[in-house]
Amino acid sequence: MRSKAECAWSPDISQSQGPLYLAISDAIAGDIRDGRLRAGDRLPAHRDLALRLGVDVTTVTRAYAEARRRGLVDSCVGRGTFIRLSATVDPAPKVELPGIDMTMNRPPDIPGGLVNARLRAGIADVLAREDSADLLAYGDSAGSEVSREAGALWLKPRLGEVCPDRVVVCPGSQGALAATLSALVVPGDVVCCPSLAYPGLRMLGTQLGLDLVGLPLDADGVLPDAFEAACLRHRVKVIYCCPTLANPTAEVMPPGRRREIVAVARNYGVAIVEDDAYGLLPRHSPRPWRLWPPKSPTTSAACPRWWRRACASPIWWPRTALRRGGSVPVSGRPP
Numbered sequence: 001m002r003s004k005a006e007c008a009w010s011p012d013i014s015q016s017q018g019p020l021y022l023a024i025s026d027a028i029a030g031d032i033r034d035g036r037l038r039a040g041d042r043l044p045a046h047r048d049l050a051l052r053l054g055v056d057v058t059t060v061t062r063a064y065a066e067a068r069r070r071g072l073v074d075s076c077v078g079r080g081t082f083i084r085l086s087a088t089v090d091p092a093p094k095v096e097l098p099g100i101d102m103t104m105n106r107p108p109d110i111p112g113g114l115v116n117a118r119l120r121a122g123i124a125d126v127l128a129r130e131d132s133a134d135l136l137a138y139g140d141s142a143g144s145e146v147s148r149e150a151g152a153l154w155l156k157p158r159l160g161e162v163c164p165d166r167v168v169v170c171p172g173s174q175g176a177l178a179a180t181l182s183a184l185v186v187p188g189d190v191v192c193c194p195s196l197a198y199p200g201l202r203m204l205g206t207q208l209g210l211d212l213v214g215l216p217l218d219a220d221g222v223l224p225d226a227f228e229a230a231c232l233r234h235r236v237k238v239i240y241c242c243p244t245l246a247n248p249t250a251e252v253m254p255p256g257r258r259r260e261i262v263a264v265a266r267n268y269g270v271a272i273v274e275d276d277a278y279g280l281l282p283r284h285s286p287r288p289w290r291l292w293p294p295k296s297p298t299t300s301a302a303c304p305r306w307w308r309r310a311c312a313s314p315i316w317w318p319r320t321a322l323r324r325g326g327s328v329p330v331s332g333r334p335p
Contacts, residue, residue, distance in 0.1 A: 010052045024063035043081045054113030143169025193240040221253035224260035231268040238271045245278035
């Protein structure tokens with residue numbers, strides 16, 4: 001058995017054409033076959049190898065799990081992952097197509113560690129500030145004045161002039177969405193949403209005791225007739241929509257469909273929670289509902305972490321999405 005210095009193992013996966021986790025597990029098999037990895041050698045820790053390869057930690061975790069499935073490695077909590085003493089290499093390993101992870105919406109891994117490098121540089125810039133120690137102290141629950149001004153500036157291309165007093169800095173989108181719904185509904189209330197919706201909404205529905213009603217979709221988004229039918233059948237308090245690059249269908253609801261949805265909401269006094277997290281991505285994106293005439297309560301979202309005030313209720317918590325994405329079918333009563 002060789003020393004722990006062998007943890008410097010770092011495969012070359014730059015030419016891989018398939019899933020990265022399979023490329024890493026294939027590299028383990030190849031290096032065992034060629035003698036570069038021997039029985040008892042310890043592989044790098046998940047995070048260390050992820051940093052070297054410029055991939056996500058979960059990619060390395062899946063790679064090691066695949067290598068363990070093939071009988072190439074053993075893992076021990078607290079000690080690491082080691083090449084098995086009886087490791088044998090299958091000359092034609094079974095290749096399994098990766099599943100589609102719909103629990104998170106994120107950009108693809110970028111080779112070369114570019115994302116990690118930029119994260120490190122950004123954190124270093126923050127820590128280099130003279131007031132960096134203030135980050136350890138409690139601050140304004142709505143965010144510092146500087147942060148709210150930055151949020152208003154970020155929102156300007158989408159919403160025009162935004163008063164910083166109407167911006168709230170949140171620690172994460174899930175908590176902000178919980179605050180939004182808590183301000184608009186009580187346990188037992190009915191919330192309409194697309195039949196394929198952000199999984200965090202489903203979790204909040206359970207947590208807050210809400211009755212989620214999934215609405216059928218077509219290529220343009222939620223069907224207005226189905227929304228109206230739900231309003232006639234239930235006392236709907238809120239409809240949640242992501243009309244621009246909806247998750248997971250990526251459709252952009254055209255202006256005509258938006259007008260139909262707003263018309264139904266106004267007729268039945270339903271508040272609209274508009275998730276506009278991707279509004280800045282299309283070159284020609286329809287304007288958010290926040291800019292429509294203020295005849296009904298409308299909440300919208302347009303940027304990570306910052307939430308902005310809509311026009312129709314005295315207390316308003318808009319929805320944003322920093323690390324959100326992925327969609328699951330909404331279970332609940334039919335519309």
